[in-house]
Amino acid sequence: MSIPTPPPSAESGKRSRRKEARPGELLDAALDLFVEKGFAATRVEEVAARAGVSKGTLFLYFPSKLELFKAVVRHNIAGRFDEWKLEMQAFEGSSSELLHYCFFVWWERIGSTKASGITKLILSEAGNFPEVASFYRKEVIDAGQELIRQILRRGMDSGEFRKVDLDYAIYIVLAPMIFLMTWRHSIGMCVPDELELTPEEYIRLQVDNMLHGLCACQKPSSPPPTF
Amino acid sequence: MSIPTPPPSAESGKRSRRKEARPGELLDAALDLFVEKGFAATRVEEVAARAGVSKGTLFLYFPSKLELFKAVVRHNIAGRFDEWKLEMQAFEGSSSELLHYCFFVWWERIGSTKASGITKLILSEAGNFPEVASFYRKEVIDAGQELIRQILRRGMDSGEFRKVDLDYAIYIVLAPMIFLMTWRHSIGMCVPDELELTPEEYIRLQVDNMLHGLCACQKPSSPPPTF
Amino acid sequence: MSIPTPPPSAESGKRSRRKEARPGELLDAALDLFVEKGFAATRVEEVAARAGVSKGTLFLYFPSKLELFKAVVRHNIAGRFDEWKLEMQAFEGSSSELLHYCFFVWWERIGSTKASGITKLILSEAGNFPEVASFYRKEVIDAGQELIRQILRRGMDSGEFRKVDLDYAIYIVLAPMIFLMTWRHSIGMCVPDELELTPEEYIRLQVDNMLHGLCACQKPSSPPPTF
Amino acid sequence: MSIPTPPPSAESGKRSRRKEARPGELLDAALDLFVEKGFAATRVEEVAARAGVSKGTLFLYFPSKLELFKAVVRHNIAGRFDEWKLEMQAFEGSSSELLHYCFFVWWERIGSTKASGITKLILSEAGNFPEVASFYRKEVIDAGQELIRQILRRGMDSGEFRKVDLDYAIYIVLAPMIFLMTWRHSIGMCVPDELELTPEEYIRLQVDNMLHGLCACQKPSSPPPTF
């Protein structure tokens, strides 16, 4: 009315910051809920509510629930692998130590964070959204497997690791990680603290055994039996 | 084709024979669809159609979709562990061989069959049906873990395996199994034959490495570093 | 097998008696359930079960649920009015006494029996099945009203009762009856014995007041006010 | 037709005005249909359609069909009794006149309006929804009975009425009312104008007889006979 010009910097600044933050808040809320309840059981209204906006607003930013889901996946796989790769190449210790290092870094940055929920989510919904799954496989899994492959090759090249078929050996490293993420987001949530198992100790033992095996004896000279 | 009339004797009592077969047919159909699409995305009408009956018929045998789900889980975990336990106790080879043996038996009886889909299903839906998940944990997971525990203890008692914390070590054995089931029913379905990896070879290498480790060197005397 | 001829009279007699009793048993079961739960909330399977036959058998005797309903109504209004009429014509006491008498006879034969449920049922379902309702009105209500009309006329002719418009006066007698049946089969069932009101005392007081009115004073000479 | 643009000012806020009107419109539609067809035979889609909205909209305001039913009952018994009580206490005529007055007021405000359908509805559905019935009994019936009780006590205290057992006498007043409501919403709808009976004349005669009785003779000195 009679107020000539409202201070444009303060108000509009706060508002536009809010506005630009919207998609991110929605993605965070959606991540939480998708991980917690699955795609089908998550209602868009809940997502909107948790992000503090109305249902209509969500559809302003994402044209459908499925697109929101895709965006959540895409948003949470920001190329973490590049920096990781660099760290690995700069690593100066033994390959055993590198393996240890990578496991704990993975735990810190992925395994223990919300990002782990994404993996569980994808594995759960892969059947319903193959395109999302194969997108994830290409963008995330393959990059991770490549990283693992490099670590193993490094160890084998230096003579520290035995020679094994890399295409299969990567799963020796991958399996304990995927298992831990899957477990903690499903069955693990049912009986939380019964035995007080800690992920850290789980990882320590997995890596230790991955390197040295269960056998107390010397390295095998004969191939194992087949049934 | 040229057979004009199907043997009428076999047809007599067709209806009553079907009646006894119905629950099984429905459970099989439901297993397929639940595993393929998840609980929520599976429509009961689809289940009925795949079992060759109408929607209403399904509800003649199962009072609700959730009860159908529970029945599927229950039906597919019929006490397999008892015979398994006996086989294991009768086993006369080394503990390494026993571990090998168990893995391949597991693959034959569970891993490669539809039963593996159940595990994937449970892990996916655990968040939505905690009661089902904790039922499964008690009935299946715990029994499996006990079996693994016995194998490891056998090896440790005989001096064949190193001494490790059993509560964690069981996951050394469990993780590759769960991972394989999860993987094949999700991401693994997206890129089927790309690299021609076979589950058998996966298992062989996992067990081999589980026993002997990646390290070419002698057994460790010093604890691994922590980061 | 080798038994030449089973006694046909005993066995087949029992069976055919059974067979002929079927519709009646079904009608009884249906009456109970329709009265108790209403038409819509009664499942034909329940009716069959209570009658001790299968669902299919019911449809052998009654082509549809609606026809069953109609049959129930028809079956339960057997011309009781004829004998009643005779009793009334033979009655030798005063008209007041006749009114009393009729009320208590009605209570004994209708009000306190399952037959009262029919009336309540018809009143409840009249909106859904007008044809049933108007059939009931013609066959039952009108006959009852005619009976009441005769009683009142008898009293007026003898000078025992005041002159009143018979078309309306019949409701003075009908209302307490219908009300009692309706009440006992609905609201009355919620708070059964709170005050220990007995139908007999209810009837006694209704008839008494119907005859003598609430006023302690003499009969009115002036018409009542209108608002 | 020739009006090109409807006045925009009146249209502004149309949606929000409707929002406030919706529950009332739905309750009105539901009242009509429940009374007309009963609870079970009324489909929520019909209710919605009659209120001019879609099925989903109804569930925006009422979480289930049963809650809608309860709301209909609750909405139509808004404390009418308070004002009524005051009117009654302020009444200055004789108790006979008061009784007359109350009957006609009841007819004007309840009996002849849609509210009377509620009573019929409750009586019909009492068996299926005991909680609703007993809620209604407490909130409505009991309040009504209390009112009747006061009128009768007033007459008895002043010596205008004979002494009668109040617990039973209230039904002398209640029965003609309940009967009329039940009748008009059931059987009465089948043969609408056959005899041109008017509710007003029905009430007039009921009250008149309630006060003075059928007997042309003096007040009774001997108790009536029992059979």
Next chain:
DNA sequence: CATGAATGAGCTTTCATTCAT
């Protein structure tokens, strides 16, 4: 941009009715 009332397709579940045995 943001809202949230409104929509209606779609799903689970019920149950009168049919019909092969």
Next chain:
DNA sequence: AATGAATGAAAGCTCATTCAT
């Protein structure tokens, strides 16, 4: 005649999506 397994048309309810404000 009797059975009861099978059917499928409804009905209640949910929720992603739209759109007037």
